[in-house]
Amino acid sequence: MGGNRAVVYNKPGSVEVRNTDYPELVLKDGPGVNPLNVGRKCEHGVILKVVTTNICGSDQHMVRGRTTAPSGLILGHEITGEVIEVGRDVEFIKKGDLVSVPFNIACGRCRSCRERNTNICLNVNPDRPGSAYGYVDMGGWVGGQSEYVMVPYADFQLLKFPDKEKAMEKILDLTMLSDIFPTGYHGAVSAGVRPGSTVYVAGAGPVGLAAAHSAQLLGAAVVIVGDLNAERLAQAKSFGCETVNLREHPNLSEQIDQILGVPEVDCAIDCVGFEASGHGKDHGEAPATVLNSIMEVTRAGGRLGIPGLYVTGDPGAADEDSKVGTLKIRIGLGWAKSHTFVTGQTPVMQYNRDLMMAILSGRAQIAKAVNATLISLDAAPQAYQEFDRGVSRKFVIDPHGLVK
The missing domain is CATH 3.90.180.10 (Medium-chain alcohol dehydrogenases, catalytic domain)
Structure with a gap:
């Protein structure tokens, strides 16, 4: 050959x-x-x-x-x-x-x-x-x-x-x-999406879009996708998702409240991972942003699917802790709300x-x-x-x- x-x-x-x-x-x-x-x-x-x-x-x-x-x-x-x-x-x-x-x-x-x-x-x-x-x-x-x-x-x-x-x-x-289809679907299943669920998907890249489509297949009542990229959010909107532009509207819970009438969702999916950026126009990279924000907006007793990639070696990270995958996560908030986390490869x-x-x-x-x-x-x-x-x-x- x-x-x-x-x-x-x-x-x-x-x-x-x-x-x-x-x-x-x-x-x-x-x-x-x-x-x-x-x-x-x-x-x-x-x-x-x-x-x-x-x-x-x-x-x-x-x-x-x-x-x-x-x-x-x-x-x-x-x-x-x-x-x-x-x-x-x-x-x-x-x-x-x-x-x-x-x-x-x-x-x-x-x-x-x-x-x-x-x-x-x-x-x-x-x-x-x-x-x-x-x-x-x-x-x-x-x-x-x-x-x-x-x-x-x-x-x-x-x-x-x-x-x-x-x-x-x-x-x-x-x-x-x-x-990406099984990965997005795994994120939705891990988050406990079922008929009638309200779901927040962090990230409108391909995996986030796959997770949003998967949540729809599983019967979610409302799927909200958040991102900093207007073009990617337009793609999410094209197949029936609600969207939140976190560059223009950095307060996620307020935006969810405007969509649902309450500032929280039943479950959330992190499709961003370790290169996450802070919300707003002037924020740079902040790798714990998504994990902390989805704990904030997910109801007590809810589940968090985390197919987004986190690594143990990141030479380009902004600080020494992040270079070995140590992030400033508000685990106390997740504990207080009895959240379930599911991470890892699909x-x-x-x-x-x-x-x-x-x-x-x-x-x-x-x-x-x-x-x-x-x-x-x-x-x-x-x-x-x-x-x-x-x-x-x-x-x-x-x-x-x-x-x-």
């Missing part, structure tokens, strides 16, 4: 498309690969021809230099592809299958996987539980913003689409199953099959909600720049020009 091309992180603010090695069923040494994972044989894996692969806000944290990601790291953990090579130990996945790849890498054999907590698999990352493709400190599994990629534990992990032709007709929706496999059926049936319109925008592999560096400027799009890379 020939070579491969992939989106590679160079240095803060810089990515480029490079020629790289064609994948094999083994994890080789390279940027970010844990030494204990080098040479790991993956006869339980497959090689995919990538059909679509998306740019994620989590990638953007690395590209901004806000993690310890090494230069040369191949990016991309949102992958949909066609199986073109099958390892010796793969029994049920076949060549030609069109599949969605959960961004969590999971063995299917450890205690966490057996308990459906595939987000904290114990066997794929020597540093700590949990792993992902193309991501810093996640074991070094090669990312999928590329033409071809290797995926381990194929029989356990891969979600096969039942009808390839029909799947391609809805591929811009189905590509969201690898991460266990994608708990949700992706159900969400696939919601897409195929026409019930879910996630591509429309997040403004899915198709681009070529060569356009990825420019898309990263536009995404960093806050454009309200979810960029979907089509490496082979397969999407009509």
Whole structure:
């Protein structure tokens, strides 16, 4: 087989498309690969021809230099592809299958996987539980913003689409199953959204929009989305959300009161994470802002879903505490209000099959909600720049020009 091309992180603010090695069923040494994972044989894996692969806000944290990601790291953990090579130990996945790849890498054999907590698999990352493709400190599994990629534990992990032709007709929706749709849905489920709920979603980026759409699917009466970016708020409003511009109107509880008649919601979802900014026109970065604000506006006994990313290593943080993930959170407020917090990576496999059926049936319109925008592999560096400027799009890379 020939070579491969992939989106590679160079240095803060810089990515480029490079020629790289064609994948094999083994994890080789390279940027970010844990030494204990080098040479790991993956006869339980497959090689995919990538059909679509998306740019994620989590990638953007690395590209901004806000993690310890090494230069040369191949990016991309949102992958949909066609199986073109099958390892010796793969029994049920076949060549030609069109599949969605959960961004969590999971063995299917450890205690966490057996308990459906595939987000904290114990066997794929020597540093700590949990792993992902193309991501810093996640074991070094090669990312999928590329033409071809290797995926381990194929029989356990891969979600096969039942009808390839029909799947391609809805591929811009189905590509969201690898991460942001399950992540937004997990945030809504973790927050306890149910029919009649009032919900506040912090952040109108792609995950926030996915969480808002998920809350609607779960029957929420009112979904309020807050952000500092007017363009992203307009996207949230386009599919029926109420919105709060926290740059223009920094008092969140007052704005919720104007919408609902009371200054609180039943539950809230943090889709911003550690690069949060303070509310108002002149405030800079304040990483605890969202966590503290959602505790303030969520009723006593409410739940907080926190799919927004928080890290243990942030070299770009404003203070020494924040550099190691220590934030000034008002835990006393959360304790006094008996709040429930749910954090961490999303266990994608708990949700992706159900969400696939919601897409195929026409019930879910996630591509429309997040403004899915198709681009070529060569356009990825420019898309990263536009995404960093806050454009309200979810960029979907089509490496082979397969999407009509």
